[in-house]
Amino acid sequence: MKRWFAVIAFLLLAAGFPAAGHAKDDVDLSIESIKCLQCHGKKGIAYKFQNEESVEAYVNPAKYRLSVHSVLSCSRCHTDFSTDHHPSRNFRNKAQYRVRSSAVCRGCHTPDQIKSKSVHADLLTKEREGASPVCTDCHDAHSVTPVAGGRIIRSETEYCMKCHRQKMTMTCRNGDKISLNVSYSFSEGNAHDKLRCSDCHYGFSSDEHPKRNFRSRRDYTIASSESCRRCHFDKYTKTLDSVHNTILSQGNLNAPVCNDCHGSHQIPHMSRGVKGRVLTTHKCRKCHEEVFAVYAKSVHGSALFNEQNTDVPICIDCHTAHDIENPLTLEYHERIPQICGNCHANPAVVSKYGLSTEVLNAYLTDFHGVTLGLYRKQREQLYKPARPIAVCTDCHGTHNIMSSVSSDPANVKANLLKRCQKCHKDTNENFPNAWLSHYKPSLSKFPLIFIVSTAYKIFIPIMGLGLLLQIFLHIWRYAVNR
Amino acid sequence: MKDGKTKIRRFSTFRIAEHWMIILSSVVLFATGLCQRFWHVDSAQWFILKMGGIDNVRLVHRYMGLFFTFEILLHVGVAVGGVASRKWESSMFITREDLVASIHNIRYYFGLENHAARCDRYDYMEKFEYWTILIGGFLMIVSGAVLWLPTMVTRILPGEIIPAAKVLHSNEALLIFLINAIWHIYNSIFSPDVFPLDTSIFTGYISRDRMMREHPLELARIEGVEPNVLLGDGPPGVEEKAADSGTG
Incomplete structure (x- = not known):
């Protein structure tokens, strides 16, 4: 009252x-x-x-x-x-x-x-x-x-900002200081500019300002990220399946949560342009510095950073953004050809660079590709452990992928032999040539295979038709004689 | 004239055993091989999974390939030994008469000849089947060994030999399969002359009528008469064929 x-x-x-x-x-x-x-x-x-x-x-x-x-x-x-x-x-x-x-x-x-x-309760x-x-x-x-500074407070945000634009801190139990100063912008660049403070800071309002007590600054960040699920439930459920959430639940509090990548008060709109893509790689870089350094030098990374190329994959294109899987699992390993194929089998993406879209098919129909596909089925249906089979990244590298055009062929071959020897012990330098490097045999490339294959392509139908004709004539003669 | 139903010994027990071994190895090799070639087909994947996975399929295929190699070597060894010791005539070798007989039969089918070609112990169709499978068998053994032991092979040969062997192995298998599926199965099961089954390779015996019709020159030699005398004025009648079908 x-x-x-x-x-x-x-x-x-x-x-x-x-x-x-x-x-x-x-x-x-x-x-x-x-x-x-x-x-x-x-x-x-x-x-x-x-x-x-x-x-x-x-x-x-x-x-x-x-x-x-x-x-x-x-x-x-x-x-x-x-x-x-x-x-x-x-x-x-x-x-x-x-x-x-x-x-x-x-x-x-x-x-x-x-x-x-209520703001004084803590004091x-x-x-x-x-x-x-x-x-x-x-x-x-x-x-x-006066509290309103002589002005009429038009929104909850304005009300909160009355205090939170001031420099003030909250002290955690371990002594960590958390700044409560919010540099909030109402510009359109902020994806949350239409939200009220209490949309995320639920429990707080102009009437309520409960006292919070966190063990550490990190605890506060993790707890804050829970607010995101109220609106972004689909993304939240995806993160539950991610490797980040797994290690977080195992007790590693350094595992990233929503705020770590998206920020808290200045959340930019999603950008699929080069600026947004570069920004995304830098978010991952915060924890994965070494991988970033390797990626930046790769054919993909250098095209992104030096040429502002948006066709090249960034971290989330292969690892996804929210349901990031442990890339060291067999399941992920088996999916790599499809991940690479998303671009390398898509003419709209790779044709302009003179790259063949047949590379995925060439792999999938070859010995390794077939075995990989069957192993996956076995694992899914027979629950049978499978051996890791060489996939794209085994020969081309993962984050350090170099251009196959500009790479020294001798170097490529030496690397290939090393990879072959991991599974095929005691192989010599002839062995990698058993792999046709994604090429389709032709008279100029791998003529022996082309000739054998073509000869059978001609001979098998002719022989089949000839035998059927013989059978037909034999039956016909039998019927006529009868 | 002797009774047409008289049984004449055509195949020895060894040949019957050889045929059984070939049936066994062919069925297993085709089943475990074709499912690898047509791995993308649902039924092939079903079979592979029923076999307990691709590794099991490959294992069975390779060891059955070893058994097949043994059969082929045994067959060739016995054949070379038999011919070399002059016990046997080289009845499977392709001769000029086979070409003449094949043209004669085509003409006969079109009604240009009044009787079918008169053949000796093995007619040109049997020889064709035998040699395609024997030569094909050798190609399969060699290319199969290359695929089984790629590391050893590439120590002396270029790497390209591996995919070449794969193409050869896969296509030759299909060729042999088609010859078996179309030609051999027709001739030994569905042909009106033998339907429902040519039993001679299982029993070892063939009727005198079928010998007269299909291998008259051999029959004449067995009975010690001139072929012309044996055959009389005309060729064996079609009516005879129909009456005799299926006796093997």
Whole structure:
């Protein structure tokens, strides 16, 4: 009831004095205040503490006139002082002075009044524990305005930003400090510019400001990321299947959560352009620095960074963004040809670079590709463990993929032999040539295979038809003779 | 004239055993081989999974290939030994008469001749089948060995030999399969002359009528008479054929 009364009174006040700030210009200061400002209204005046720290004794007259305390004379707060009396004070340091000053505020502002604002709850608790909250940390001493600063608060965000644009911190149990200062932008670049603070910070409002107590800064980040699922439930469920979530649930708190990649208050819109793609790789880089360095030098990475090429894959194209799988599993290994094939079998992507789209098919129909496909089926249907079969990345590399066009053929062959020898022990340099390097046999490339294959392609149908013709004639003759 | 139903010994027990071994190895090799060639077909994948996976299929295929190699070597060894010791006539060798007989039969089918070609122990169709399978068998053994032991092979031969062997093995298998599926199965089961089954390779015996019709020159030699005398004025009648079908 009391609260409603306050709200109604406030609205009436706001309606009655739409330009409250300007009206204040006419406030008449007390004679005492005018007299004090004769000295303290001049810049440069300061007080020095015993420890050589100093505090500015200057009071901005204009701001003071606008302040909620302008109706008071100086001696209401500075109790020992008057127009006749200006005692000399002696403080050890600035901290002692600030604590003392705060005590003055409490002369008027009772604990009940302070407690009525939920934002003060944490401070009062600290005070009970022996800390000394300093009012002037948030409320400037001489320019303190009404809560709304004389303005009408139009939105919840504005309300919250009243305090959270200030520099303030929250201390965790382990001593970590978390900045509560929000550099919030209402620009259109912010994907969340239409949201209210409480959409994410549920439980908080202009009425409620519960006290939170986190063990560490990391705990706070992880807990905050839980808010995202309220809107992005599909992405959230995907992350539950990700390797990041797995290691997080195993106790590794460094595993990334939503906020780590997407940020918290300045969340940009998704960009599929080169800028967005580069930005994405840099997000992964935060943890995977070594991989990033290797990728940046690869044919894909250099095309992205040096040529602003959007055709080349970035981290999430192969690893996905949310349901990131452990790439060291057999299941992932088996899917690699399809992952590479997403681009390399797509004419719209690779044809312009003079690359063949037959590479995937050439692999899948060859010995390794066939075995890989059958192993996958066996694993799925017979629950039979399968051996890892050489896939694209085994010969071409993973993050360090180089251009097959510009690579030294001798080097490529040497690497290939090394890979072959992993499974096929004691093979010599002839062995890698058993792989046709994705080429389709022709008279110029692998003529022996082309000739054998073509000969059978001609001979088998001719022979089949010849035999069928013989059979037909034999039956026909039999029928005629009959 | 002797009774047409008289049984004449055509195949020895060794040949009957050889045929059984070939049936066994062919069925297993075709089943485990074709499912690898046509791996993308659902039924092939079903078979591979029923076999317990591709590794099992390959294992069975390779060891049955070894058994097949043994059969072929045994067959060639016995044949070379038999011919060399002059015990046997080289009745399977292709001669000029086979070409003449094949042209004669085509003409006969078109009604240009009044009787079918008169053949000796093996007619040109049997020889064609035998040699395609024997030569094909050798190609399969060699290319199969290359695919089984690629590391050893590439120590002395270029790497390209492996995919070449794969193409050869795969296509030659299909060729042999088609010869068997179309030609051999027709001739020994579905041909009106033998339907429902030519049993001679299982029993070892053939009727005198079929000998007269299909291998008259051999029959004449067995009976010690001139072929012209044996055959009389005309060729064996079609009516005779129909009456005698299926006796093997």
